[in-house]
Amino acid sequence: MQQTMKAIGFQEYGSADVLQEFQLPIPQPAENEVLIRVAAVGINPADWMFRKGDFRFFIRGKFPFIPGADVAGEIIQAGNQVRQFQQGDLVYAMLPTTRAGGYAEYVIAKVNEVALTPRSISLMEAAAVPLTALTALQALRDRAEIKAGMRVLINGASGGVGSFAVQIAKAMGAAHITGVASGGNEELVRSLGADAFMDYTRTNVLQTDARFDVIFDTIWNHTFWQWKKLLNANGIVVSVNPIAENPINTLRARLSGSQRLKSVLVKASGTDLNVVRDWIDEGKIRPVIDQPYPLTQAVDAQKYSESKHVRGKLVLVVDEELASQRPMDAFQQIEAR
The missing domain is CATH 3.90.180.10 (Medium-chain alcohol dehydrogenases, catalytic domain)
Structure with missing residues (x-):
């Protein structure tokens, strides 16, 4: 050798x-x-x-x-x-x-x-696959604690993390998934399992009348307080910004009501890669x-x-x-x- x-x-x-x-x-x-x-x-x-x-x-x-x-x-x-x-x-x-x-x-x-x-x-x-799929999995499963029947919004749905997040949310039983990306990516995002699509270049996402149980922000171009009005009671925003869930923001979020803010910091895990592998081989994600x-x-x-x-x-x-x-x-x- x-x-x-x-x-x-x-x-x-x-x-x-x-x-x-x-x-x-x-x-x-x-x-x-x-x-x-x-x-x-x-x-x-x-x-x-x-x-x-x-x-x-x-x-x-x-x-x-x-x-x-x-x-x-x-x-x-x-x-x-x-x-x-x-x-x-x-x-x-x-x-x-x-x-x-x-x-x-x-x-x-x-x-x-x-x-x-x-x-x-x-x-x-x-x-x-690894980093982006694990980020999406750990964000939705561990931080958002997503459950069947939830309404989910994925901001940045055509990117590396977002494209997996749409599919994983569907695999975990989300009832309705909204993907946010530029208009040229609508066909892709819908093919991944999104039920609705928002083109951020034409629509102010923050002005939608829709409400969500989980918002996964893979772009972190909006603050928790901007997203907050789109959340249902007890809703949660998960951000890929590692400093979003700092003590000050966490305290302010708690004082402002039942909605929560969490960050995801992906962890290497062969065990989670086994989960991802099975989903890929079952045709649930790609x-x-x-x-x-x-x-x-x-x-x-x-x-x-x-x-x-x-x-x-x-x-x-x-x-x-x-x-x-x-x-x-x-x-x-x-x-x-």
Whole structure:
């Protein structure tokens, strides 16, 4: 096995043009980790936010920094304490964004971050899933505590998180889902399961007469107090803004009535990726991919991501042959051992 690998990253903050190719040693897995040969990696806004220096406190000058939290690929080596997976398994994982490393030919993942990939989609498609699907799942299930029969509004319904949120809300039994996006995305949003659509370029969403039990704001372009008037009694707003649910805002929300404000800070979870995998294989949800790029075009891909007009997700293909593969049935993988 080769000793070094190609990776794309940065060693200073700046525009997408600071991204460059590095030759780095292939990492070695600890006892509870696996080494993954990367087929493809999904692009998330956190990738370019870190690159711009928005979260420099978390990197603390650890350069070169290799972005990429969403990976799909093949396990090449497993630590000696790993029992769930073995060499040759096709897996996907969400890596913590502060560690990342997916813009590379190989990456390390902790065993509890990993799951077998859905059997019905390619590894390229699987790379578009982890962070955004887990964000939507944990927001709706854990923070909003969505129940069958609820009315739900998804703000940013055509984006990476929003496109999964529409489908997951439907899978969890929401009675009525309203998707908010630009008009050109109406067909997509309705195809994902939205019952109603609002074009924010033509309609002031805050002036609708509709009322909701849950509002999931994936854009955070409105405050809780703007959303509040659209909530039913005991309704809840969940925001992807990690600082929305601060002590002051939480106290003000409680004092203003029974409606609540919560934030979602996604957590890596192989267990939750198993839930997502089953839903994908059952045809309940699917990844939406705007377009794939080769890893060598990471600069162009990040520039497009920064435009904030991406439908669903962008994916960087690291290994074209591997990325095109679909795994055998996940249960067969286990039974074959």
